[in-house]
Amino acid sequence: MDLHFNKELIKGYTSNSQIARVLTEGWVKQNSYCPNCGENPLNDYENNRPVADFYCIKCQEEFELKSKGGKLGTTITDGAYDTMIQRITSDTNPNFFFLTYSKELKVDNFLIIPKQFFTPDIIIKRKPLSDTARRAGWTGCNIDISKVSELGKIFLVEKSKIIQPNVVQTAFSKTTFLRNKNADAKGWILDILSCIEKIPNKDFTLNEIYKFESDLKVKYPNNNFIKDKIRQQLQFLRDRGIIEFNGRGTYKKM
Structure with missing residues (x-):
């Protein structure tokens, strides 16, 4: 090149x-x-x-x-x-x-x-x-x-x-798996990724992600189970090898 x-x-x-x-x-x-x-x-x-x-x-x-x-x-x-x-x-x-x-x-x-x-x-x-x-x-x-x-x-x-x-x-x-997601599912994944990236440390906790609950509620006003949705997306990102779950509510950016 x-x-x-x-x-x-x-x-x-x-x-x-x-x-x-x-x-x-x-x-x-x-x-x-x-x-x-x-x-x-x-x-x-x-x-x-x-x-x-x-x-x-x-x-x-x-x-x-x-x-x-x-x-x-x-x-x-x-x-x-x-x-x-x-x-x-x-x-x-x-x-x-x-x-x-x-x-x-x-x-x-x-x-x-x-x-x-x-x-x-x-x-x-x-x-x-x-x-x-x-x-x-x-x-x-x-x-x-x-x-x-x-x-x-x-x-x-x-x-x-x-x-x-x-x-x-x-x-x-x-991240090509995102192409198979509908707009709502992809939006949630990208929003949780954005929250993770705003945390300065490589290691982070579930409680640190929960701090973004109010921001996510503004974007998804009809969803009354924001924390459940956060945990769901974290599990999905873990299964895709983008983050690692270390137990007891702690994660690591991969």
């Missing part, structure tokens, strides 16, 4: 946005692989395809690329809010690649957020364009990746360090 962009690809281009698109998409096509099955290279779709930018010919996973110069940050600018919500709640939503690069046109970070981690909670609606704008009333959105579980942020390149493909594939496969 070569972290430098291929500048030969942009000969004849003058638009900054086109240059950025050609460089980043060209880099992914020449250097990336499928985080699910390891197939190399990925194939690119025709331009302006509404669903995705790349796909794996072997396992049929689809990927959309978002890129920016500078630091990764916590939010990524995306397109129309309604369109984004429709996509991530459909059966054909893609995985998302996020790529950041330096002024020297070198990749700093390249990560994937698998599609099962995309929920309406992480999509932030922006203010509509003013009445005087060319597209008056159009409403865009941002993707708030700070709300994504750490299990859902899988780096292929982190701070210019290339991560071994076998590590990437193991991390990717660890």
